[in-house]
Amino acid sequence: MTGRIALLTFHRRVDYGSYWQTRCLLAGLARRGHAAVVADHASDHVRRAELACALAPLGDGPAARADVPDKVARIRAFRRAVAELPLSKRFDIARPETMEPADLALFGGDEIWNPHHPWYGGAPLFFGGGVPARRYVAYAAGAGGHDATLGFDADRSARLGAFADVSVRDDNTRRLCRDATGREPEIVLDPCLQFPPPHEAPDAEGPPCIVVYGHGFPRWFADAVVAFARRRALPIVGVGHRSAVADEQRLAAGPEEFRRLMASAAAVVTNVFHGCVFALAFGRPFVAAASPARRDDLRDLVALVGAQHHVVDETRAATVDTVLSAPADAVVRRRIEALRARSDAFLDRVLG
Structure with a gap:
């Protein structure tokens, strides 16, 4: 031992x-x-x-x-x-x-x-x-x-x-x-x-919502996310950081509340590494706008698991709707299991 x-x-x-x-x-x-x-x-x-x-x-x-x-x-x-x-x-x-x-x-x-x-x-x-x-x-x-x-x-x-x-x-x-x-x-x-954290039933944190985790989102990205949320009649909840697009701010959220929110989210919007990690761990739909300060770890993660299409730039703004509508596909899940x-x-x- x-x-x-x-x-x-x-x-x-x-x-x-x-x-x-x-x-x-x-x-x-x-x-x-x-x-x-x-x-x-x-x-x-x-x-x-x-x-x-x-x-x-x-x-x-x-x-x-x-x-x-x-x-x-x-x-x-x-x-x-x-x-x-x-x-x-x-x-x-x-x-x-x-x-x-x-x-x-x-x-x-x-x-x-x-x-x-x-x-x-x-x-x-x-x-x-x-x-x-x-x-x-x-x-x-x-x-x-x-x-x-x-x-x-x-x-x-x-x-x-x-x-x-x-x-x-x-x-x-x-x-x-x-x-x-x-x-x-x-x-x-x-x-x-x-070793994913515990995962309760999807409704453990209340009605479905879009969870936003990150800051400094470009305007084109924020606009696409808000348009998606309004079409689906889903509230947007910002966690950890004040979000200009959020209908509700959860600035006081500790680690357990964060976990519950991510596990029950209808979709996750992020530009940080662990935003993508938690969405993948809990099988939540997600989209990420890569931040220059995190260009390596976030992009390396999605490349590692084959989820590159979940990271979008302005030329792919029109795909935000599609990416947020479904969790990572079977190819990504198989890659994660192999890893x-x-x-x-x-x-x-x-x-x-």
Whole structure:
């Protein structure tokens, strides 16, 4: 058996994807008989930066006074949810050597290897620096918006070279790791798609609605979504971010409310990676407008599962209606099942 497993990720981010990929991976490991803990790193600088971002996230502009109570409620909902996770003894992010020792340090998350992340990017911890573990392994690690053409510096490359095994969640991160280490990492599914969250009946969150998750949508895209919603007499619910097209805002939604909304949505509209992941995991129709800041991970995901037609640009605005009318087809579902088998095989190999 592997022994004590410590999961290193951005588990305290006020972000649905960060929370759920942590929780889903823990659940997947538990089903395999492995009781992992989350390495509970802490930093006053990170805490302040995270709070500032949660109160006025990118794309919202200055926090509207009327929205502040809902945003505070969301922060508290995340804190309660994180407190329910199996956490290690808390330690200073700048002193990884004080972390509780582990037999296996398992690294993962959508931006864990982004050296330019505004508050986590400088921490050696996420590349294994000083982590007291016998083996380092990565499952579904990502480099966020750090383009493969920029590479990693010599120190980060050397640290990744010390990993026993590496798997990534997108082609951009694959190229980064290959160039840094000379080894070809395997591409696996994000934990939320590999080990989907619980899925209640479609009406668990009330009447059907279109869920909008993301921000900064172009006008042509927003207009097409609103036209579809009006033709189908479906309300539009914005979750997490204030949406100009939404009939109802769910700014206070915590991780569980987000999950229920996504699971019961008549359709999902997004421009973020985990918006697509949750729609695929729950078999919901979805359409995405690719954002330049997320061009790699979102497009890599849909290419990986064969769902490229769900990402539209202005030249394909007329297809929004068709794409939102049906979930991913059988070809996509078969591709996901094949990728689940491949991801399981990777975990079998590294966990023993």
